Amino acid sequence: xxxxxxxxxxxxxxxxxxxxxxxxxxxxxxxxxxxxxxxxxxxxxxxxxxxxxxxxxxxxxxxxxxxxxxxxxxxxxxxxxxxxxxxxxxxxxxxxxxxxxxxxxxxxxxxxxxxxxxxxxxxxxxxxxxxxxxxxxxxxxxxxxxxxxxxxxxxxxxxxxxxxxxxxxxxxxxxxxxxxxxxxxxxxxxxxxxxxxxxxxxxxxxxxxxxxxxxxxxxxxxxxxxxxxxxxxxxxxxxxxxxxxxxxxxxxxxxxxxxxxxxxxxxxxxxxxxxxxxxxxxxxxxxxxxxxxxxxxxxxxxxxxxxxxxxxxxxxxxxxxxxxxxxxxxxxxxxxxxxxxxxxxxxxxxxxxxxxxxxxxxxxxxxxxxxxxxxxxxxxxxxxxxxxxxxxxxxxxxxxxxxxxxxxxxxxxxxxxxxxxxxxxxxxxxxxxxxxxxxxxxxxxxxxxxxxxxxxxxxxxxxxxxxxxxxxxxxxxxxxxxxxxxxxxxxxxxxxxxxxxxxxxxxxxxxxxxxxxxxxxxxxxxxxxxxxxxxxxxxxxxxxxxxxxxxxxxxxxxxxxxx
Amino acid sequence: xxxxxxxxxxxxxxxxxxxxxxxxxxxxxxxxxxxxxxxxxxxxxxxxxxxxxxxxxxxxxxxxxxxxxxxxxxxxxxxxxxxxxxxxxxxxxxxxxxxxxxxxxxxxxxxxxxxxxxxxxxxxxxxxxxxxxxxxxxxxxxxxxxxxxxxxxxxxxxxxxxxxxxxxxxxxxxxxxxxxxxxxxxxxxxxxxxxxxxxxxxxxxxxxxxxxxxxxxxxxxxxxxxxxxxxxxxxxxxxxxxxxxxxxxxxxxxxxxxxxxxxxxxxxxxxxxxxxxxxxxxxxxxxxxxxxxxxxxxxxxxxxxxxxxxxxxxxxxxxxxxxxxxxxxx
Numbered sequence: 001x002x003x004x005x006x007x008x009x010x011x012x013x014x015x016x017x018x019x020x021x022x023x024x025x026x027x028x029x030x031x032x033x034x035x036x037x038x039x040x041x042x043x044x045x046x047x048x049x050x051x052x053x054x055x056x057x058x059x060x061x062x063x064x065x066x067x068x069x070x071x072x073x074x075x076x077x078x079x080x081x082x083x084x085x086x087x088x089x090x091x092x093x094x095x096x097x098x099x100x101x102x103x104x105x106x107x108x109x110x111x112x113x114x115x116x117x118x119x120x121x122x123x124x125x126x127x128x129x130x131x132x133x134x135x136x137x138x139x140x141x142x143x144x145x146x147x148x149x150x151x152x153x154x155x156x157x158x159x160x161x162x163x164x165x166x167x168x169x170x171x172x173x174x175x176x177x178x179x180x181x182x183x184x185x186x187x188x189x190x191x192x193x194x195x196x197x198x199x200x201x202x203x204x205x206x207x208x209x210x211x212x213x214x215x216x217x218x219x220x221x222x223x224x225x226x227x228x229x230x231x232x233x234x235x236x237x238x239x240x241x242x243x244x245x246x247x248x249x250x251x252x253x254x255x256x257x258x259x260x261x262x263x264x265x266x267x268x269x270x271x272x273x274x275x276x277x278x279x280x281x282x283x284x285x286x287x288x289x290x291x292x293x294x295x296x297x298x299x300x301x302x303x304x305x306x307x308x309x310x311x312x313x314x315x316x317x318x319x320x321x322x323x324x325x326x327x328x329x330x331x332x333x334x335x336x337x338x339x340x341x342x343x344x345x346x347x348x349x350x351x352x353x354x355x356x357x358x359x360x361x362x363x364x365x366x367x368x369x370x371x372x373x374x375x376x377x378x379x380x381x382x383x384x385x386x387x388x389x390x391x392x393x394x395x396x397x398x399x400x401x402x403x404x405x406x407x408x409x410x411x412x413x414x415x416x417x418x419x420x421x422x423x424x425x426x427x428x429x430x431x432x433x434x435x436x437x438x439x440x441x442x443x444x445x446x447x448x449x450x451x452x453x454x455x456x457x458x459x460x461x462x463x464x465x466x467x468x469x470x471x472x473x474x475x476x477x478x479x480x481x482x483x484x485x486x487x488x489x490x491x492x493x494x495x496x497x498x499x500x501x502x503x504x505x506x507x508x509x510x511x512x513x514x515x516x517x518x519x520x521x522x523x524x525x526x527x528x529x530x531x532x533x534x535x536x537x538x539x540x541x542x543x544x545x546x547x548x549x550x551x552x553x554x555x556x557x558x559x560x561x562x563x
Numbered sequence: 564x565x566x567x568x569x570x571x572x573x574x575x576x577x578x579x580x581x582x583x584x585x586x587x588x589x590x591x592x593x594x595x596x597x598x599x600x601x602x603x604x605x606x607x608x609x610x611x612x613x614x615x616x617x618x619x620x621x622x623x624x625x626x627x628x629x630x631x632x633x634x635x636x637x638x639x640x641x642x643x644x645x646x647x648x649x650x651x652x653x654x655x656x657x658x659x660x661x662x663x664x665x666x667x668x669x670x671x672x673x674x675x676x677x678x679x680x681x682x683x684x685x686x687x688x689x690x691x692x693x694x695x696x697x698x699x700x701x702x703x704x705x706x707x708x709x710x711x712x713x714x715x716x717x718x719x720x721x722x723x724x725x726x727x728x729x730x731x732x733x734x735x736x737x738x739x740x741x742x743x744x745x746x747x748x749x750x751x752x753x754x755x756x757x758x759x760x761x762x763x764x765x766x767x768x769x770x771x772x773x774x775x776x777x778x779x780x781x782x783x784x785x786x787x788x789x790x791x792x793x794x795x796x797x798x799x800x801x802x803x804x805x806x807x808x809x810x811x812x813x814x815x816x817x818x819x820x821x822x823x824x825x826x827x828x829x830x831x832x833x834x835x836x837x838x839x840x841x842x843x844x845x846x847x848x849x850x851x852x853x854x855x856x857x858x859x860x861x862x863x864x865x866x867x868x869x870x871x872x873x874x875x876x877x878x879x880x881x882x883x884x885x886x887x888x889x890x891x892x893x
Contacts, residue, residue, distance in 0.1 A: 125721065126772035230760055232892045242728075244635075245628050254635075333791035335699075335771035342792065355600070356620075423640045430636065431643055513632075514593065514622035514643065525624065528729075529599065530764025530784070532772070 016392045019383040023401040026442045030416025031404065034265075037419055038258040053259040058239065063263060066235040069224065070217035072153040073160060078210040080157060081164025082202075084313075087306065089172040091297045094307050102314050103165055108546055109318065110503040110520065111159040112222025113539045116527060117321030118155050119226060120328055120536070122146035126335065128324070147231045156223050158317040160216060164209030171205035172198075190297070204278060211275040215268060219409030221506040222520070226527065236264045237411040237506060244415075244510050254418070261412040272407045322543060329537030347537040358538055360515055361522035362545070364433060368518065369501035372440035373494045379441075380448025380493055381456075381486060385478070387449070388456040389464070399449075406446035410506035413443050417511065431513030439507050444500070448493040455489025456482070495553045503546055519545075592821040594621040595629045597649040597731050598808075599764055601787045602841045609837060610828050617821045625762050626651035626731025645822045648810040648829075650692050651731030652679070653877035655809045659685040665812040667823055669830045676846045676861065678807045680873065686811035689829050691844035693864060694736050694804040697770050697780030701794040707777060709800045710744065713752060720756030721776035723766040724891075727884050730763040732781050735806045737887045738876040743802060743869045749890050759891040771795050786842030786856050799859065805844075805868035 041049055053059055087093050088100045106114075121129045122144050130142035145151060179201070183193045221237040228234055234242070243257040299306055327338055329347055336342040351358040386392065387399050405413055417439045422430035429435040459482060467477040483490075505520030512521045519542045526535035596603050600623055607619050622629065626649035636642045647658075658664050668684035669675065678688055696707050707713060713722045725733035740748060749757075758775070760766040766778035767785050771793040785797045810829060812822040828834045835845040842856045844864055852858050859867070876883065 123772075123774045125776075126769070126774035131773075230758055245631050333771060333788050333793045334768050335773060335793055355604075357600070357623075418635075422635070422638070428640060514595070515620060528765055529624070529762045530766065530768035531600070532765075532768045 013392070015382060016386050016390065016395070016398075019379075019386050019398055020401075022379055023383070023398060023445070026438060027401050027405055027445065030413065030420040030442065031408065033419040034258050034261050034412060034416050037255055038262045041255070049255075050259050050262075053256050054263070059260065059263070062234055062236045062239040062260070063267075065224075065228075065233055066218055066237075066264075066267070068149060069152055069156070069235060070214045072149065073156040073217040074210050074214040076153060076157040077161040077213045078164050078206060081161040081209060081213075082168050082206055084161070084310070085165050085168035085172060087310065089169050091299050091306075092303065093299065093310070094303065099310055100169065102310075102318075104162055105314070105318050106159045107162045108499075108550055109159055109322070109543070110222065110505070110546075111156060111220065112226055112505055112520065112524065113325065113503075113543065114159050114321055115152075115155050115223040115226040116523070116536065116539060117324045118146050118151070120324050120532075121320070122151065147227055147233075149233065152223055152227050152233065155227065156217055156220065160213045163212040163216065164206060167205040167209035167212075168202055171202045175201055207278045208275055211271055211278070215271050215407070218267060218271065219264065219411065219506065221411065221509065222524065225524065236260050237409065240264075240411045240415065241509060244418075254415070257415055258419070261409075261415050264409050265412055268407050268409060325536050325543065326540045328533060329540040331533050331536075334532035347533055348541065351534060351537050351541065355534075357517065358522055358534070361517040361519050361538070362541070364436075364516055365502050365504075365519040366545075368433060368436055368440060369498045371437055372444060372501050373498040375437075375441055376444050376448040376497050377452075377490050377494045380445060380452045381483070381490055383445075384449050384452035384456050385482065388453050389459075389461065402449045403446045405442050405444075410443060410504075411510060413439050414507045414510035417442070431516065433516045436508050436511045436516060436518070439511060440497075440501050440504070443507060444497040447496040451489045451493035451496060452486060455486040455492075459485045491556075499546065499549055499553075502549060503542060589618040590616055590818060590821045592617050592619045592645050592818050592825060593643055594619065594646040594648060594825065595633065595644040596621055596623055596647070597626045597629060597651070597763075599623060599784055599787075602783060602838065602843075605837050605841065606829060606834060609833065610825060613828065613833075614821075614824055617824065619825070625725075625729040626654065626734070627727075627729045630654055642813050642816075644813055645816040645818045646810060646812055646825055648689060648808060649731045650806050650808040651734055652807060652809060652871075652873055653880050654731070655686045655811055656873055656877050658811070663814055665814045665816065665819060665822075667812050667826060670827050671830055674847050674849065675830060676848065678805075678846075678865070679809065686809035687826065687830065688807035688846050689810045690808045690838050690846060691861060691864060692732060692806045692808050693782045693799065693844060693858065694732055694779055694806065695782065695785075695797045695799040696777050697767055697785045697795050697797050698777040699770050699773050699775075699794055700796050702773055703776055706796065706798050707800075708798070710740065710748070710802065712800075713757070713777065714755050716755070718755060718757075718776055720758075722752065722755070722757040723760045723769060723775040723778040724752075724757065725760050725763040725766050725779070727887055729761060732763050732806055733779065734880075734884065735871075735876075736779055736804050738879070738883050739804060739806075739869050739871055741883065741887070742872070742876075746886060746890065749887060753890050753893060757891070759888070767795070782844075782856075782858065783842040790842075799867075801867065802869050803859070803864055803867040805864050806871075807846075 038050060039045060039047065084103050088096045088103065093099060119127070121127050124130060124142040124145040124147070127142065127146065130144070133139040133143045134141070146155070175198075180193050180197055183197055188196070219237060221241065224233065224235050225238050225241065229238060240257045240260050243253040243260070328334065330343045330345065331338070332342050332344055353359070383398060383402055387395050417435055418430070421427055421435050421438060429438070463481050463485075464477045467481050468474070472480065503520055504518060505524060508518040508521050509524060512518065517525070519538065523535050523539050523542065526538065594603070603621050603623055607621060611617065611619055622632070622644070629647070629649060630651070633642055633644060633647070636644075655664070664685040666684040669687055675687070678691065679686070696713065698707060703717070707718070724737070727734035727737045737749070760769065760778070763781050764784050766775060767780045767788060769775045770778045770780070771788055780797060782797065785795055789795050789797070810826055812819060812826065816822055829838070830846070832847065832849060835847045835850040839845040839850050839852045842853075842858065844852065844858060844861050848861070852860075
């Protein structure tokens with residue numbers, strides 16, 4: 001296995017050229033085509049049409065909705081995330097370690113499946129919770145209507161707050177406790193310490209988590225599509241979906257969609273710019289090292305109530321919706337009460353073994369997830385190697401191109417690949433899985449670059465130099481020295497991509513063809529077609545696959561580290 | 564070693580992905596249809612049993628989505644569909660005028676009832692879809708009798724119509740109802756809080772759950788759920804909505820021979836029996852509709868049906884959808 005052939009391959013220029021080629025083809029061309037199509041009509045530059053689209057009430061209503069929803073989710077998600085982060089790091093809450101893990105579970109649940117479950121629980125007339133209040137407790141009307149802005153914000157908050165939770169609990173743990181201690185010794189009370197020391201120190205983490213929520217929510221398709229469309233609440237991604245799928249698909253509507261996409265990109269860019277500003281201002285070097293364990297606040301009388309509150313929160317946001325999905329998935333038809341004679345395993349059987357559509361979807365999602373994760377993992381190593389280790393000019397372009405899709409909403413990437421790969425330039429991948437694969441590679445490349453660059457930065461140049469000095473070729477040095485050392489980064493990249501790809505909806509819903517539905521698309525379209533029980537059953541199966549995947553990965557990664 | 568393993572895994576997964584696209588020993592046939600799984604699934608099973616040499620795939624989605632798909636495919640140079648079968652009749656006239664459909668007169672044309680004017684074999688009606696009012700029997704004790712009953716306070720905020728941009732039957736119904744009763748009919752519905760839903764199946768499912776009390780509903784979708792135990796009933800006002808669902812073969816289809824066999828099959832006595840058993844009206848007089856569905860007989864339905872001027876509604880399609888959407892989202 002180790003007899004590598006000695007070849008010219010491996011010179012920095014070739015690697016660089018290859019990396020650029022990959023990124024240009026996968027990322028740059030589709031993105032450029034969006035702007036090109038938005039502003040270039042029939043061979044000349046055209047702003048009038050763009051303005052026309054922008055002045056359409058639909059457009060600014062969608063933009064307004066996107067903003068209202070994402071700001072709402074950002075505020076509530078930040079409050080929830082910060083509160084729980086503080087609770088599990090800075091107080092004597094019982095079972096803090098396990099609680100911390102539990103608060104990360106919502107990250108595993110796709111938000112649109114959550115939305116589906118909450119529709120079943122809280123739709124005004126038929127939602128199980130509302131019906132319980134009306135039929136059993138005799139309320140006059142529903143206690144909560146999920147088909148509202150508040151409903152959408154609530155659901156998104158439940159599944160997005162971990163963005164803030166992770167950032168803030170990390171910062172609170174890393175924070176040097178001596179600062180707080182010295183304040184306490186100088187006689188400051190807890191309130192003053194929190195206000196003057198703790199909050200300013202973690203503020204950058206809170207803000208960067210908050211902006212992540214905002215970025216995500218802004219570009220989020222599933223929840224709004226499931227809960228908003230019927231009451232006329234739509235955001236930009238759902239409007240793009242409508243343009244692509246409903247308006248007879250003429251090129252005009254694709255063009256309108258490119259303008260909407262441009263609006264979305266600009267908004268996302270603004271959010272990122274803000275984030276950069278916040279982060280560069282907030283460089284508090286005081287957060288460093290893990291020196292001491294911070295003092296814990298004694299919750300005293302509140303200890304048990306708060307613990308119960310956390311459990312209730314988790315039960316309410318994770319257990320209840322998940323159970324609902326599985327139960328509805330077992331109903332003979334939607335709307336029947338949950339009694340033994342109405343429950344059946346037939347739906348699960350039909351979906352797993354009989355129905356081409358759902359079997360295809362499961363297979364497509366798994367193979368797309370694996371392929372995109374593998375491709376981006378390897379491409380990511382090479383590209384990060386060029387960025388981090390090589391001294392070639394223009395590598396800044398590489399970094400920019402690679403990270404670009406991170407800030408670009410999924411719907412925009414999907415539109416870009418439609419424009420690039422549906423026959424206009426000699427390659428027609430429309431209706432095939434390849435077009436989805438290309439979009440996934442573009443979308444997830446940034447994850448791989450982040451994980452791999454971080455790993456590569458810790459590999460000192462002298463190791464490769466030593467290998468080269470001892471006569472190894474570049475390829476050998478890479479294979480025998482660099483790859484083994486960055487393997488953890490590569491594995492991390494793999495899973496960072498595989499799991500999100502498995503449950504992806506926003507991109508594939510714009511790209512799927514007759515046999516290339518993904519799990520997300522199948523669940524969504526089944527719900528749209530009124531096959532609620534099948535869509536719930538498939539969602540249940542998807543949850544099982546996701547959780548199994550997650551567990552398997554933890555096993556693999558920790559097992560690897562131990563050996 | 565490990566990376567080699569991963570590399571091979573990559574190759575294998577890509578290969579398999581490729582295989583799933585490229586396996587083509589049999590004749591292939593792709594049907595784009597707005598019929599739901601319950602109907603097209605049955606037909607597929609029976610068809611494949613009769614013609615094992617043909618590999619049949621279908622895409623089941625709302626007519627609006629299918630047309631968007633076909634338009635995009637035309638743009639990209641290759642229409643994947645061999646056969647199109649929806650209820651959005653104007654689309655067929657449109658495609659015929661654009662010379663996109665192959666003429667094929669089914670072998671058993673003599674036994675078929677033809678509701679479509681200017682018949683030339685470009686497309687043939689497969690079923691006579693009826694739409695009525697589906698209501699939740701758990702919550703509504705007195706069945707609505709007329710279209711105007713839905714404007715009563717009893718249905719306030721709880722009557723749903725599918726999105727005509729998505730669903731062909733919803734589009735046809737909106738076009739026909741607005742011609743018969745005027746747009747004021749929909750304005751009054753909206754004033755009573757009527758909602759525009761998503762697909763034609765989704766409004767029925769929402770009625771079954773009680774989220775809606777009633778909806779404008781397609782016959783077989785509703786009756787399929789009734790069979791499964793849903794607390795639903797389907798009623799027809801005196802002026803009936805009878806919408807033919809035509810089938811057509813796409814011109815220059817490389818699988819035209821298989822496509823012809825499929826068209827002949829769905830129009831054969833066997834095919835039509837499956838269709839009638841799902842709870843919709845067949846186009847053959849020699850096929851019986853199961854009693855339990857209580858569907859009106861074909862001749863009665865045709866007599867009660869509101870008249871449809873296909874040429875006119877084709878010309879007004881975009882405007883109709885826009886007008887309806889504007890009213891419902893006000």
